[in-house]
Amino acid sequence: xxxxxxxxxxxxxxxxxxxxxxxxxxxxxxxxxxxxxxxxxxxxxxxxxxxxxxxxxxxxxxxxxxxxxxxxxxxxxxxxxxxxxxxxxxxxxxxxxxxxxxxxxxxxxxxxxxxxxxxxxxxxxxxxxxxxxxxxxxxxxxxxxxxxxxxxxxxxxxxxxxxxxxxxxxxxxxxxxxxxxxxxxxxxxxxxxxxxxxxxxxxxxxxxxxxxxxxxxxxxxxxxxxxxxxxxxxxxxxxxxxxxxxxxxxxxxxxxxxxxxxxxxxxxxxxxxxxxxxxxxxxxxxxxxxxxxxxxxxxxxxxxxxxxxxxxxxxxxxxxxxxxxxxxxxxxxxxxxxxxxxxxxxxxxxxxxxxxxxxxxxxxxxxxxxxxxxxxxxxxxxxxxxxxxxxxxxxxxxxxxxxxxxxxxxxxxxxxxxxxxxxxxxxxxxxxxxxxxxxxxxxxxxxxxxxxxxxxxxxxxxxxxxxxxxxxxxxxxxxxxxxxxxxxxxxxxxxxxxxxxxxxxxxxxxxxxxxxxxxxxxxxxxxxxxxxxxxxxxxxxxxxxxxxxxxxxxxxxxxxxxxxxxxxxxxxxxxx
RNA sequence: GCCCCCGUAGCUCAGCCGGACAGAGCAUCGGAUUUCUAAUCCGACGGCCGCAGGUUCGAGUCCUGCCGGGGGCGCCA
Numbered sequence: 171x172x173x174x175x176x177x178x179x180x181x182x183x184x185x186x187x188x189x190x191x192x193x194x195x196x197x198x199x200x201x202x203x204x205x206x207x208x209x210x211x212x213x214x215x216x217x218x219x220x221x222x223x224x225x226x227x228x229x230x231x232x233x234x235x236x237x238x239x240x241x242x243x244x245x246x247x248x249x250x251x252x253x254x255x256x257x258x259x260x261x262x263x264x265x266x267x268x269x270x271x272x273x274x275x276x277x278x279x280x281x282x283x284x285x286x287x288x289x290x291x292x293x294x295x296x297x298x299x300x301x302x303x304x305x306x307x308x309x310x311x312x313x314x315x316x317x318x319x320x321x322x323x324x325x326x327x328x329x330x331x332x333x334x335x336x337x338x339x340x341x342x343x344x345x346x347x348x349x350x351x352x353x354x355x356x357x358x359x360x361x362x363x364x365x366x367x368x369x370x371x372x373x374x375x376x377x378x379x380x381x382x383x384x385x386x387x388x389x390x391x392x393x394x395x396x397x398x399x400x401x402x403x404x405x406x407x408x409x410x411x412x413x414x415x416x417x418x419x420x421x422x423x424x425x426x427x428x429x430x431x432x433x434x435x436x437x438x439x440x441x442x443x444x445x446x447x448x449x450x451x452x453x454x455x456x457x458x459x460x461x462x463x464x465x466x467x468x469x470x471x472x473x474x475x476x477x478x479x480x481x482x483x484x485x486x487x488x489x490x491x492x493x494x495x496x497x498x499x500x501x502x503x504x505x506x507x508x509x510x511x512x513x514x515x516x517x518x519x520x521x522x523x524x525x526x527x528x529x530x531x532x533x534x535x536x537x538x539x540x541x542x543x544x545x546x547x548x549x550x551x552x553x554x555x556x557x558x559x560x561x562x563x564x565x566x567x568x569x570x571x572x573x574x575x576x577x578x579x580x581x582x583x584x585x586x587x588x589x590x591x592x593x594x595x596x597x598x599x600x601x602x603x604x605x606x607x608x609x610x611x612x613x614x615x616x617x618x619x620x621x622x623x624x625x626x627x628x629x630x631x632x633x634x635x636x637x638x639x640x641x642x643x644x645x646x647x648x649x650x651x652x653x654x655x656x657x658x659x660x661x662x663x664x665x666x667x668x669x670x671x672x673x674x675x676x677x678x679x680x681x682x683x684x685x686x687x688x689x690x691x692x693x694x695x696x697x698x699x700x701x702x703x704x705x706x707x708x709x710x711x712x713x714x715x716x717x718x719x720x721x722x723x724x725x726x727x728x729x730x731x732x733x734x735x736x737x738x739x740x741x742x743x744x745x746x
Numbered sequence: 747g748c749c750c751c752c753g754u755a756g757c758u759c760a761g762c763c764g765g766a767c768a769g770a771g772c773a774u775c776g777g778a779u780u781u782c783u784a785a786u787c788c789g790a791c792g793g794c795c796g797c798a799g800g801u802u803c804g805a806g807u808c809c810u811g812c813c814g815g816g817g818g819c820g821c822c823a
Contacts, residue, residue, distance in 0.1 A: 223765095470749090471749090511816085514750060611758080627786085
């Protein structure tokens with residue numbers, strides 16, 4: 171199946187060839203000819219809208235153009251009907267037998283027809299990236315979950331992925347924290363909840379620093395000592411990182427997220443003087459009011475400070491150094507950053523500098539809107555922060571209550587495992603299923619939805635299929651289902667088959683636009699088609715042949731659901 | 747002041763490169779379980795797609811302006 175093109179590209183190439191045969195010498199204008207899924211089933215399976223747009227260039231009426239393209243279309247076994255409609259649409263209906271064979275091909279491929287689009291290419295994905303010494307709260311989940319889905323998706327498409335958790339482990343906050351640690355440490359609290367205690371120390375020290383000049387000066391001194399390699403401060407700093415990573419790792423384990431690298435900003439510290447030198451020598455940055463400032467006259471961006479007047483490097487310098495280091499070490503085709511919207515300007519500046527320094531890799535900032543509460547923003551100071559662990563706990567608790575109710579006979583251990591999969595899946599899906607760039611208002615009921623457009627809905631569809639397959643094997647032991655052909659005859663079966671066959675195109679689209687929500691939408695629609703099928707069409711008690719075809723269709727849906735959910739980082743238990 | 751994003755059904759949101767009558771979930775109302783898991787399915791109700799112009803054969807989608815909300819803009823990261 172590796173050499174097989176996806177449905178979209180197959181039909182698009184063919185349709186373009188039809189236009190080229192009808193209008194020789196117009197290749198440039200015809201490059202835009204494309205085929206897309208039909209807006210409505212009544213129009214067929216796919217449609218081509220190119221004729222209307224070409225009317226001016228080709229100096230012909232759209233309907234005449236469409237008719238000519240149809241007349242010149244080369245033979246194509248995939249297409250049963252090709253017809254003109256409305257002002258110049260071309261509607262395509264796939265051949266039933268061809269579609270069934272296509273599905274057979276997908277099912278015999280462990281990759282379900284997904285092309286190895288990224289073979290030989292490397293992408294670095296920088297995501298999650300929490301700050302050391304601060305607990306992860308619900309604002310951190312989006313980067314983690316979206317980044318992880320992009321990670322899995324790219325890996326599946328054959329990219330070599332370097333997932334890097336770029337910890338915030340360097341900077342002025344550590345001077346404040348060390349000073350706080352020296353004066354306010356509560357050892358019992360640190361032992362009980364280390365990161366919470368570190369945060370408390372930071373907040374307390376920070377507040378005092380705002381009020382007292384001397385305290386602030388002392389914080390700065392601690393930072394300078396740390397950055398100069400003072401053994402005592404270095405040891406403290408390493409301890410902060412160790413404690414924080416312990417807590418982060420616990421959350422990542424629950425979320426089933428793993429990184430290839432966990433390099434903090436500190437990793438690039440030694441490279442900063444070299445970067446500054448290059449920025450200065452190339453004229454990209456110059457002195458201004460004691461600071462070193464990068465200007466972006468050509469790019470219409472405001473200037474940014476790369477080195478402060480006290481000589482400390484700013485985070486723009488760190489991020490440029492990080493880009494250069496990644497390019498040098500991994501030679502990636504793309505570096506993808508997943509952060510919230512507040513960093514848009516920052517990354518535009520960093521990317522502009524990197525390009526000026528000769529970086530050719532595609533630099534992408536995948537940003538998402540800040541999570542808000544109905545009553546407004548949340549902040550540590552207002553004390554209305556919802557800790558990520560609390561959210562995950564609540565999700566599992568709600569899911570467990572549901573499992574106990576609907577599956578009272580399931581062993582307790584399994585109930586807990588299902589509740590974990592369902593609860594965590596629900597939380598992830600809430601972030602993955604919407605356009606990340608919308609403003610998001612957090613609500614418990616939405617984040618933990620267990621019905622409707624939610625992960626549990628998909629998991630439920632999957633579990634029901636597993637149950638059907640088990641029952642089939644019980645009643646018909648030893649039967650090799652592959653020996654029976656797929657015969658999608660009913661409209662709902664055909665719709666299901668067509669939807670399944672689109673899976674590879676969906677993966678490519680989601681990766682190209684860096685939007686896992688495209689995959690989530692697809693899976694939701696798939697589960698919807700399936701639920702309709704399941705609810706309204708009997709299969710186990712049908713006659714041999716029909717029965718096997720339908721059971722195989724079920725298996726196909728299960729396979730795509732499982733693979734799709736896995737790419738979103740969501741488990742698909744066989745029983746829920 | 748300048749820049750970026752968002753504004754779609756009562757609520758929460760989809761809507762890919764502009765395409766044929768604008769779609770879900772929740773909520774409300776009405777149906778479906780002797781059957782393969784009802785965390786489900788079927789149906790009803792519900793929309794000047796913020797407003798006003800413009801481009802286009804065609805605009806929720808692109809452009810301009812305005813209104814409303816969020817974020818950012820030289821010494822935090």
